[in-house]
Amino acid sequence: MMRSAVLQSGVQAVMRLVYPPHCLTCNAIVGTDHGLCPDCWSRTPFLAGLRCDLCGAPLLGDDPTEIVHCDDCRVSARLWTRGRAVLAYRDNARTLVLALKHGDRTDLAEPAGRWMARVAQDIRLPGQIVAPAPLHWRRLFRRRYNQAGLLGSVVARELGLEHCPDLLVRHRFTGTQEGKGVDARFANVAGAIRVPPRHHARIADRPVLLVDDVLTSGATLAACAEACYSAGAGDVRVLALARVVKDR
């Protein structure tokens, strides 16, 4: 056992010499796997300090434990009870999200999912089911993977929770949300997502943690939350890799 562990670390050391770890978003060599070089790190806006308890948007204030809500979450009634996000969607965070979503960089799900699990520690609930925001099958066919599902799988593993990648299905093709205003985004996805009847018994009265890559208006996650509650779920919470925040 000991010997194989020593052998294993020896193999890893040799591999590191041949294939040193590279920065997640540029080609610079970094010290650890899944790391960012100092330059990319400084351009990656990790959210810290006081944040909205429903969406993770950064807010002004001194006490990060205070429960507060941002203007967006006060205006659009949120169907979920708490929410977290890791990054502000701009600069290198945008590069990361787009590479994961459209650039076949599925390897980014591992570090990103770990960051997400870390910020979700205080909204984790016993028995919670992790479920990704679904893609319509036409989009899934083109992209070959659901980036939210990849993130959900890492989040569930890190938090020790059950992952149900097909808990939600998008049964109506809704096209892109990009370029639409808030009301149009909500109208576009309303009723487009549901929990298939075969999962109703599984989620009855159980808390759900919804996972998505980007939280913009919250319309998609609202449609997901509504579908969960209609199928009998208990408390629904949300977790996004990045939150679109207005420039201040």
Ligand SMILES: [Zn+2]
């Ligand atoms: Zn870099």
Ligand SMILES: [Zn+2]
């Ligand atoms: Zn908010």
